[in-house]
Amino acid sequence: MDVNVNYVLGLFLGLLVGFGGVALVYTLVYRKHGKPVYDERQTLAQNKAFKGAFCTLAVYTVAGSLCIDMCKELFERTMVFALLGLLLSVTVYAVLCIIGDAYVALNKNTRAYVLLFAGLFLVTASACGIRWATGEPPIKDGVIGVMSLMLASALMALTVCVSLLVHSARQARITDDGEDGE
Amino acid sequence: MKNLRLKSARAALDLSQQQLADMVGVSRQTMNQIEKGDYNPTIKLCLAICRALGKTLDELFWEDEQA
Numbered sequence: 001m002d003v004n005v006n007y008v009l010g011l012f013l014g015l016l017v018g019f020g021g022v023a024l025v026y027t028l029v030y031r032k033h034g035k036p037v038y039d040e041r042q043t044l045a046q047n048k049a050f051k052g053a054f055c056t057l058a059v060y061t062v063a064g065s066l067c068i069d070m071c072k073e074l075f076e077r078t079m080v081f082a083l084l085g086l087l088l089s090v091t092v093y094a095v096l097c098i099i100g101d102a103y104v105a106l107n108k109n110t111r112a113y114v115l116l117f118a119g120l121f122l123v124t125a126s127a128c129g130i131r132w133a134t135g136e137p138p139i140k141d142g143v144i145g146v147m148s149l150m151l152a153s154a155l156m157a158l159t160v161c162v163s164l165l166v167h168s169a170r171q172a173r174i175t176d177d178g179e180d181g182e
Numbered sequence: 183m184k185n186l187r188l189k190s191a192r193a194a195l196d197l198s199q200q201q202l203a204d205m206v207g208v209s210r211q212t213m214n215q216i217e218k219g220d221y222n223p224t225i226k227l228c229l230a231i232c233r234a235l236g237k238t239l240d241e242l243f244w245e246d247e248q249a
Binding site: 037039041042089101106169174 | 196207209210211212214215221223226227231
């Protein structure tokens, strides 16, 4: 089997940079605010969100397996199909957590998360746009390519950002007597 | 079923849901759901709320005889 060494090296380097970036952000945030603290209801809501994400990934994988011949023609590489599924399930997890008010920890700021995901969306959308303009669209000749992962990441960041904003606005309306003072 | 006894005990001390939530270490949404009856807290949380409001478990969380 021919293996493109540059592709594999690029993949590992990307993973290293990704994990390194996350570790850096976590170190900076933890140093300032401490470990995230969730109450018991939030923990339960996160467990339910995890179940939803798992079911999403399971259905996606089974659907792909049933249509494996079509998937082979539709996706440039098998990894694209798998990673798109992961991104989808992570998005489902985040959105379900946000709906259950279990995404932002007690000692964290919603604004920081909104800014983070807005920034992530801008970076990935810009990179995707530049690639598209230089002849590397996410879908080329009916085949979903590697660039679709960048577009999917941008959409994921946008979805989480918008969900946080909508949820935050809704929470601000709820008074101590209930929603809209009922 | 709404927990009106909890709500009135909180109001008697002139505390908002956010203030009571901060005192017992939960989110405002959690306190809101407990008062609305949408979430059943653990005994640990019930005790923390009772201590914060100066009430007993029976006074805040026991079922009404008539209910």
